[in-house]
Amino acid sequence: MRILVIEDEKKIAKAIKRGLSQESFAVDICFDSEEGLGMALSEPYDLMIIDRMLPGGHEGLEICTALRKRNIKTPILILTARDKIEERVRGLNAGADDYLVKPFAFEELLARIKALLRRPSDGHTKEIIIEDLSLNATEFTATRAGKKLELSAKEFAILEYLMRNPKQILTRDNIISHVWDYDADILPNTLEVYIGYLRNKVDKPFKGAPNLIHTVRGFGYKIGAY
Numbered sequence: 001m002r003i004l005v006i007e008d009e010k011k012i013a014k015a016i017k018r019g020l021s022q023e024s025f026a027v028d029i030c031f032d033s034e035e036g037l038g039m040a041l042s043e044p045y046d047l048m049i050i051d052r053m054l055p056g057g058h059e060g061l062e063i064c065t066a067l068r069k070r071n072i073k074t075p076i077l078i079l080t081a082r083d084k085i086e087e088r089v090r091g092l093n094a095g096a097d098d099y100l101v102k103p104f105a106f107e108e109l110l111a112r113i114k115a116l117l118r119r120p121s122d123g124h125t126k127e128i129i130i131e132d133l134s135l136n137a138t139e140f141t142a143t144r145a146g147k148k149l150e151l152s153a154k155e156f157a158i159l160e161y162l163m164r165n166p167k168q169i170l171t172r173d174n175i176i177s178h179v180w181d182y183d184a185d186i187l188p189n190t191l192e193v194y195i196g197y198l199r200n201k202v203d204k205p206f207k208g209a210p211n212l213i214h215t216v217r218g219f220g221y222k223i224g225a226y
Helices: 010-022 033-042 060-069 085-093 106-118 153-163 172-179 190-202
Strands: 002-006 026-030 047-051 076-080 098-101 127-130 133-136 141-144 213-216 220-223
Touching (some): 002 010, 047 060, 047 106, 060 076, 076 106, 085 098, 127 153, 172 190
Parallel strands (some): 002 026
């Protein structure tokens, strides 16, 4: 899953990114509101963490309101040093899904993120099933025909994105933009290598069962039994 962090305190933003990356999330960070709003509007994210006070012309709640007006339903967690009840109410009324007061423990932030991701949001469900392939997005587990698949973080993220878009052709750029950080250095054949790894785990061991991961030459990839 991909998360956007808009936080002007670089030490905090980088610490959040480091911790979430270790938890298998792809994380983009922005340090000002203009860049953050631009990325929030143009890139696909599963969750956004937005600081209450930001440089650049927009405060965090204004970003939140702008996203909701554009019908962007991505879960939003607001960070703030203000702990008064009326401030929390303002955040929730602006469209935020949760509110975390600084300073905070990373363990609490992670727990709140997982709780938000467990909520059905814009069709995002906890468990996804295609044929005999099942994926649990919050427990980071996948099985086929009842057998657990041992997947790396990137393999899991690619498989999840494919499964959330069944029978749709996803281009190379679609997948990379959702699975890797915005500034990640991706080699030309990196995605193809990971697709090969996935086929070796999802399709090849299951003789007699239909292949689920397909290449659409000249376009991209799709998942499903055909």
